[in-house]
Amino acid sequence: MESERRKPTGREKDEAAVKLLEKLQEQLQSSDASNRRRAAFNLSWLQEDGLEVLRDALFGDSQITTKNAAAYGLRKMRGRMRKMALEILRQGLTRRDRATREVCTNALRLLGEGVPAKVPQQGRTVRSLQIKDIPRTGRPRTRVDARRARR
Numbered sequence: 259m260e261s262e263r264r265k266p267t268g269r270e271k272d273e274a275a276v277k278l279l280e281k282l283q284e285q286l287q288s289s290d291a292s293n294r295r296r297a298a299f300n301l302s303w304l305q306e307d308g309l310e311v312l313r314d315a316l317f318g319d320s321q322i323t324t325k326n327a328a329a330y331g332l333r334k335m336r337g338r339m340r341k342m343a344l345e346i347l348r349q350g351l352t353r354r355d356r357a358t359r360e361v362c363t364n365a366l367r368l369l370g371e372g373v374p375a376k377v378p379q380q381g382r383t384v385r386s387l388q389i390k391d392i393p394r395t396g397r398p399r400t401r402v403d404a405r406r407a408r409r
Contacts, residue, residue, distance in 0.1 A: 298331030
């Protein structure tokens with residue numbers, strides 16, 4: 259007797275999808291590069307849910323290896339999410355985190371997108387520090403005591 263395969267209901271499909279997303283999210287932070295890359299590629303096929311997980315991994319407080327895998331997943335996005343993935347990579351150019359900026363710059367270059375030479379950073383602006391000469395006017399001249407100078 260063969261067992262009949264029953265079709266999962268809508269609720270069971272949602273639970274299975276959540277479990278899959280959690281599993282892929284854990285694999286994205288794996289120490290093995292192959293697992294990270296495979297998880298990022300699989301997330302790229304999950305459209306909205308995958309885009310959200312990849313964006314959080316790229317902009318979150320994670321290791322640079324995880325950020326590289328997330329950028330790989332965003333590069334591999336196809337279909338209607340491709341433009342949104344490119345926009346996320348462009349947003350990464352303005353982030354304060356240096357690792358995120360570098361990862362996004364390299365990802366956009368690999369895609370053949372034009373990357374501006376200098377991208378304005380988000381938040382405070384960095385001014386160059388200049389050493390300036392302070393004029394003596396306005397400060398009293400110090401007197402040298404003649405008796406001290408002879409000793």
